[in-house]
Amino acid sequence: MADTRARLSDAQLAALARYDFGLTTEPPELPEADGYEDAEGVLVATADGGALTVREVPRWRSPASVHAELAVRGWDRPAGWVGRPPDDVSGLPDRLLVLLPVAGTAPDSAVISLGAAVWADRAAGRELVVVPVPVTAAEPEVPWLDLAAAYGAGPVASHVDPAPPSTGGRAVMFTGLSGAGKSTIAGRLVELLLAAGHTVTLLDGDEVRTHLSAGLGFSKADRDTNVRRIGWVAAQIAKHGGLAVCAPIAPYAATRADARRLVEEQAGPGSFVLVHVATPLEECEARDRKGLYARARRGEIPEFTGISDPYEEPTDAELTIDTRGTSIDESARQVFAHLTGE
Template sequence: MTTASVIRLSPDQLDELMLVRDGFCSAADLALSMPDGAVFVDLEGAVVASVVDGGLEFAAEDGRPFAQLYGISTSGLDRGARLAARTYSTTVETPTRWSSRDGALAESRDRDHDTRTRWSSRDGAPAESRDRDHTHRALWVDQPSDNVAELAPPNAILLVPTSPSHQPGHHALAALRSALAAAREREDLRVLAVPVELDAHPERRELVERALDADSSSTISDHEASSAAGVFILLTGLSGSGKSTIARALREELIIRGRSVTLLDGDQVRRELCAGLGFSPEDRDTNVRRIGWVGAEIAAHGGAVVACPIAPYDATRKAVRQMVEKAGARMVLVHVATALAECERRDRKGLYAKARAGELPDFTGISAPYEAPEDADLVIDTSEVAVADAVARIITELDR
């Protein structure tokens, strides 16, 4: 194997390849270049598949978490060398399901439904021969819910979108737990994990439903309001703007209301989580991204996080929002927009004076930029709004 023949897959490319391995499409459906002799590896360097004579030979092991929940059948597909773009036929039975009798994965086979899928190199698409009288109903468990068993139609397939499938996020794992709990409660339900992100990959949803002969489908979010796991409140603004004062008061109010709250104060974070970082643009970016990652992890498990770094860069704040929302939580961005002159007037530490004198390089608002957010959920000027009123405004926003 030469270095040039190794192709490291992105998470999205890996999911596409897994759709082929799991039996939902052919290799010809991929936009992935497949030079003969190429070896595809995942993010950790493990071999996923090789290109041999124009076809794909898959590694025997599936390294994804919950690998037994992926694929149309764990036994109906040859997990090794045969699934490829060239002509190939296999019997694909109904999906595996979680058995409530023994608490282990068991295969539910419908002997009257023998679906055969042929991967044809002539037209590069699956040619399907199916029993059209036997169709399925699909329910996409796209968010955690205690009502999956009640919402699922009879004999439904519970499809759990887990993308990227090599490292499913907290939201996907919580949805998976909900689906498995429902299948333990109702033996007619079957659980199938699929490497799909519904909003980003509508075409993949269609592939999956077509491969399963799903005559109807819906999502949990069609039936229920969004159930974000937690909330991340990011207060951004200049030094001295009042971020920390609001954050501490907000934490107290949320605790009084019964929430579990973590306060990530900018100064404390720099002493503990981000010790050693300076104030260069790169270090500022790293500091806020670390806060975002920790906050997203906490919020994904149902907690409320209040963070109050300066967070001067728009791109970094957007990246944090993406982390939080990907974790299945909600982010509320509060711009504490107190004017620079007022922040300087309040300067108890003398930091602005030192910055004006050139003693503190890269000081936000003086010798380093602050990019005011245009996507803030709330804008609060503490020279005009009292702390209690600021907290009340944030609580009102959270209650929406």
């Protein structure tokens, strides 16, 4: 029988690293397979008769390797810190082991390098060793003091601030039925942001379909692929501190969640903003300037969202807008205020 391989997510790889590093005694919950790969197809672990053998978890530095570096530097149990630097660094010691809890981020995530860069800038003149660790900041799988001790640090300095860093980039995704007003509001939002001096990339639905998603149809699988591609591009923009605006129908909750994960892995928590343009079906159908709903009612357009295919209303939207009582400009300004605080 041929070996079976499973491709692990970033969260699963972090769990595998925690287990391999002895930060937890519980093996991670993984799908049944003979071997496990990372996103690039590198074999990271094997399973034989229920026994899990970890070969290597790329990107994550083991506590042993950090201990070795500290020994070379001549550091004996330096003070430790978990997370980003405090606003006032005057009380920090001159020598510090910084642990960045960034479990779940992608291997090339800018969040990791950004965290190191923030420390280098804020704590200039101090000796630092900055290490990403496979622990979740908001709900740590390992107590901070135990984590610091595992990597060779002494008492955690001052206090612990586990909040993960952010690139400052954002991705705004409008979702709603055809004819709800998504694209029009998105276009007006871009105008407002440009007028305020922001650099914005608009991922126009028609252009995405023509170029990025050329060849895709409107089946559930193709729609999912289209939205995930949009999410990936938006994530790359946000990763480098940019602002992306997109307005796909995005009818399925799981796919929208994938897009959110892609963006927040690259740009940090809160970098994905979902706007539900909640114009009801009857209003969208009454507008129907392109005659799409009429064609769908006649069965000429299969798998049409709201008619022959479901639209799963968001329960996690940062903003919900109903254009029946709000103008396009007012709707766009609501989103603008959410993004800028103005």
